Amino acid sequence: MKRVTLPDGTEVPALGQGTWMMAEGSGDRAAEIAALQAGIDRGMTLIDTAEMYGDGASEELVGVAIAGRRDGLFIVTKVLPSNASRIGTVKACERSLKRLGIDRIDLYLLHWRGGVPLEETVEAFEQLIEAGKIARWGVSNFDVDDLEELAEITDLHGCAANQVLYNPEHRGIEYDLLPFQHTARMPLMAYSPIGQGGRLLRSPALLAVAKRHDATPAQVAIAWALRQQGVIAIPKAGTTAHALQNAEAVKLTLTGEDIAEIDKAFPPPKRKQPLAMI
Numbered sequence: 001m002k003r004v005t006l007p008d009g010t011e012v013p014a015l016g017q018g019t020w021m022m023a024e025g026s027g028d029r030a031a032e033i034a035a036l037q038a039g040i041d042r043g044m045t046l047i048d049t050a051e052m053y054g055d056g057a058s059e060e061l062v063g064v065a066i067a068g069r070r071d072g073l074f075i076v077t078k079v080l081p082s083n084a085s086r087i088g089t090v091k092a093c094e095r096s097l098k099r100l101g102i103d104r105i106d107l108y109l110l111h112w113r114g115g116v117p118l119e120e121t122v123e124a125f126e127q128l129i130e131a132g133k134i135a136r137w138g139v140s141n142f143d144v145d146d147l148e149e150l151a152e153i154t155d156l157h158g159c160a161a162n163q164v165l166y167n168p169e170h171r172g173i174e175y176d177l178l179p180f181q182h183t184a185r186m187p188l189m190a191y192s193p194i195g196q197g198g199r200l201l202r203s204p205a206l207l208a209v210a211k212r213h214d215a216t217p218a219q220v221a222i223a224w225a226l227r228q229q230g231v232i233a234i235p236k237a238g239t240t241a242h243a244l245q246n247a248e249a250v251k252l253t254l255t256g257e258d259i260a261e262i263d264k265a266f267p268p269p270k271r272k273q274p275l276a277m278i
């Protein structure tokens with residue numbers, strides 16, 4: 001498994017697993033747990049969740065999937081902006097720990113920027129590190145100006161990652177955010193890397209590249225996100241078949257011809273674009 005180094009030297013797999021929409025609606029809970037476990041067995045040991053997902057139900061499902069196999073896993077969860085005050089962050093973290101059934105979160109992210117001053121959230125994060133409840137913190141849906149603001153109140157090296165939308169349909173971050181994070185040595189976590197299983201997977205360019213490699217469009221999308229250093233992709237798979245297929249994507253290396261074909265269908269940004277979010 002390709003690995004990405006965090007600012008504190010910790011190595012994590014470049015391919016992890018998302019969990020949004022798990023444990024919700026009519027989804028098959030047992031199948032979702034089995035998918036996560038199959039993914040873990042194939043090296044996708046980084047798992048991303050959030051207190052927001054299913055109002056805690058996703059964290060609980062992750063807790064079941066990882067029960068008795070915590071060692072070697074890297075658990076990421078997120079605090080809602082509305083909870084991200086000095087006291088609210090600590091309380092939210094404690095609730096997440098309980099739902100996940102663990103005593104320390106490996107990476108705790110601010111889900112997106114809200115009304116609470118960043119200083120307060122960062123103070124709470126540092127307090128949680130001191131208390132041993134989180135190992136490190138990061139942010140999500142932060143653009144360059146947000147990271148610059150963050151740098152004014154804290155050493156940016158303390159921020160372990162920024163998680164943002166990134167796939168061929170949404171590649172505006174290549175213009176400025178990706179280079180900024182590369183310079184700051186801050187890994188970028190790519191969310192919705194396979195376009196939420198939607199029309200991206202039916203694009204003729206991805207289908208053509210997939211055909212050349214005897215792969216699937218989802219695998220091509222994952223390989224595309226992972227073609228760069230410092231990028232972690234977290235596709236969500238609700239079935240074991242999808243989890244196994246996604247895990248295989250780390251073996252796929254795109255050629256110059258593949259990259260050019262995807263560039264033609266989804267041109268790289270030529271100017272600043274507002275940060276896209278889901």
Ligand code: NDP
Binds near residue numbers: 021048111190216
């Ligand atoms: P993804 O791009 O990961 O797509 C997930 C969809 O693709 C699901 O419908 C899934 O179906 C389908 N799928 C998975 N594998 C395959 C495959 N091999 N072939 C075909 N279809 C496949 O979208 P997400 O929005 O879920 O993003 C990934 C994760 O990123 C989230 O789960 C969440 O953890 C995180 N995220 C973070 C956000 C943030 O604001 N920080 C915002 C959005 C997401 P099935 O379930 O049936 O396998």
